Amino acid sequence: MNSFVIGLAISMLTYLAVGWYAGRKVKHLDDYYVAGRNAPTLLIVGTLVASFLSTNAFMGEAGMSYSGHAPLIVIMTGVNCVGYIIGALFFGRYLRRSRCLTVPQFFGRRFGGQRLQQLAGLTIVVALSGYLMAVTWGIALIITQISGIPYHYAILIAWFGYTGFTLYSGSKGIIITDTIMFLLFVSVAMLALYYIVDAGGGWFETVRQLAVFEQKPGIISWHGVVGPESNWQTPMDALTWALILGVAWGIVVAVCPWQASRYLMARSEHVVIRSACGAALAMFMMYLATSFGAAAVNLSNPNIEPPESTMIWVASNLMPTVAGAVFVSGILAAGLSSASTFLSLVGFSISNDVLLHSGDPQRQLLATRVIMVGVSGLVLFLALVIPNNIFWITYFAGPVFASSWGVVAFMSIWSKRITEAAAFWGMAAGFLGNVGTNLLSLTGAVDLPVYLDPILVGAAISLITVVLVSRDGQVTDDQHQFRERLHKTPSEELRPAEVTKTLVWSKVLIAAGAIMAIVIAVFYAKPYGAAIENTQVLRSELVP
Amino acid sequence: MSGEMFLAIVYGLVMVASGVLVWWGVKKYYGE
Numbered sequence: 001m002n003s004f005v006i007g008l009a010i011s012m013l014t015y016l017a018v019g020w021y022a023g024r025k026v027k028h029l030d031d032y033y034v035a036g037r038n039a040p041t042l043l044i045v046g047t048l049v050a051s052f053l054s055t056n057a058f059m060g061e062a063g064m065s066y067s068g069h070a071p072l073i074v075i076m077t078g079v080n081c082v083g084y085i086i087g088a089l090f091f092g093r094y095l096r097r098s099r100c101l102t103v104p105q106f107f108g109r110r111f112g113g114q115r116l117q118q119l120a121g122l123t124i125v126v127a128l129s130g131y132l133m134a135v136t137w138g139i140a141l142i143i144t145q146i147s148g149i150p151y152h153y154a155i156l157i158a159w160f161g162y163t164g165f166t167l168y169s170g171s172k173g174i175i176i177t178d179t180i181m182f183l184l185f186v187s188v189a190m191l192a193l194y195y196i197v198d199a200g201g202g203w204f205e206t207v208r209q210l211a212v213f214e215q216k217p218g219i220i221s222w223h224g225v226v227g228p229e230s231n232w233q234t235p236m237d238a239l240t241w242a243l244i245l246g247v248a249w250g251i252v253v254a255v256c257p258w259q260a261s262r263y264l265m266a267r268s269e270h271v272v273i274r275s276a277c278g279a280a281l282a283m284f285m286m287y288l289a290t291s292f293g294a295a296a297v298n299l300s301n302p303n304i305e306p307p308e309s310t311m312i313w314v315a316s317n318l319m320p321t322v323a324g325a326v327f328v329s330g331i332l333a334a335g336l337s338s339a340s341t342f343l344s345l346v347g348f349s350i351s352n353d354v355l356l357h358s359g360d361p362q363r364q365l366l367a368t369r370v371i372m373v374g375v376s377g378l379v380l381f382l383a384l385v386i387p388n389n390i391f392w393i394t395y396f397a398g399p400v401f402a403s404s405w406g407v408v409a410f411m412s413i414w415s416k417r418i419t420e421a422a423a424f425w426g427m428a429a430g431f432l433g434n435v436g437t438n439l440l441s442l443t444g445a446v447d448l449p450v451y452l453d454p455i456l457v458g459a460a461i462s463l464i465t466v467v468l469v470s471r472d473g474q475v476t477d478d479q480h481q482f483r484e485r486l487h488k489t490p491s492e493e494l495r496p497a498e499v500t501k502t503l504v505w506s507k508v509l510i511a512a513g514a515i516m517a518i519v520i521a522v523f524y525a526k527p528y529g530a531a532i533e534n535t536q537v538l539r540s541e542l543v544p
Numbered sequence: 545m546s547g548e549m550f551l552a553i554v555y556g557l558v559m560v561a562s563g564v565l566v567w568w569g570v571k572k573y574y575g576e
Contacts (some may be wrong), residue, residue, distance in 0.1 A: 007551060027561060028554065041551050071551070074555075077552070078554075078555055078558055079558075080564055081562075082558065082560075085562045085565055085566060086565075089566070089569040123570045134569075195568045211545040221547065221548065222546075222547035222548045222551045223547070235547075269574075270574075273566060273569070273570065275565060277562075277563075280559075280562060281559075284559070285556075311560045315551040439567030447558075471560075489574065494574055494575065498574075499570060499575065502566075502570050502574070503567060503570055503571075504564035505566065506564070506567035506570065507563065507567070508563070509559055509560070509562050509566060510559075510560050510561030510563035510564065511563075512559055512560075512563075513555075513557065513558070513562070513563060514556055514560060515556075515558035516555055516559060517552050517553050517555060517557070518554020518556075518569070520551075520552035520555060520556070521553070523547055524548060524552065525546060525548040525551070525552045527548070528546075528548050529546050529548065
């Protein structure tokens, strides 16, 4: 048994133990669905980031950075992170105020329509079951790669891991295991960066060498590698792509169920806002480290195939055995944390939203656990029989919520005119618009320009549908009153001590922004510029 | 100014703007 397998076994057993410990404290439905609505800022930050980052961050996106596109990943993340702030201020805290068990239930109560709750629940069941399958494959691939365990057994191990600690404890355990995993993978990402940079000869030497790296020219320039052999022909193509995807994923983090539902667990609305600030900061720092680190691996080995295995190569070749094992455990943690959140959300949605369980809470608690066993079993079966297709499922399942939920979510808070029918058809049209545009694009029927990304096309179709359908309808008194109640701030949220504490987070963001600009300028932009200038001087001296 | 330096400043500004938005939102909706 190698050190990676031992590290994996220890971390899995830890998560199981924590899950079982937390599960013993689950007494009520609120505990299982929304962790008793009592979670502090650290746990919400942990679960926000851990649910968002899956194995894709350390494999697909790290591979992209290694291939020459790290600056685009960082630009995309920079825009994406603003989604946390906008989401918390303009949707998340109102969602928490509604005291619903799930986000689809919020839509149902806001518009007084069961069909909307069921539709939102169904989108979760379809998209997140697919996402869960993709994450299961991702975890299994890593297990196979590090241990040599056959792929089908690795799928079983991955499935057992996340099902074990999710089933019994529900959200009460998930937010704790997510936070442990978050702290683990953030720490090990920084540790890996240290070893990568050390292998490159230190920070400034690494920047200097990458600035003039001939095999992938422009790898750390502001736009990354562009040209005939890249996906982007010009720097502006690359920038446009990163900005569009950044906006699209910004909407995802603002309203998607595996992010917004975390706010239902927050102790207060102030915790919602503070944790959004913390998540934005943590996410940006994390991507800065992993993207630059993955690009810098080129100095140690520019020929890793496939590029998605870059970080596994780092763990095996650049880090001491124990540190490498911990790093791999961190990458797996990123996958397991997302998987546990997806499994719980699908289980909650079937039980609470699609089947509209309204009976005895204790029976619903039992029913939810039984349904979760069924969902988990079905996903295991599909993961075993369907050929691995991580990329396309991930490509579809995450962003579809930006298209179908984005407009309806924000308008449910801010529009006086949106009707139940408009919300229902807007959500359905956004979903179908995204899927349809994706199909047209993937089959090659149309070649869409970057600004017509299926995420944004779906969102635009959703908005047009909502506006058109609302014109022919009437907002009912109940809908109007529900929205009015959402805008009444509870008195306990106005306590000056709490407000002052939340304002500290805004000052932290402002200070972090100023410090970050100076750090990036001094440690990246200036040495990069100097390296380019020196090379040009040397070349001009060599050419008579 | 190089593109890299411009990017460094923009990253900082985006984060500063996020902080200002939070400050405005908290003051507006919760007072002090």
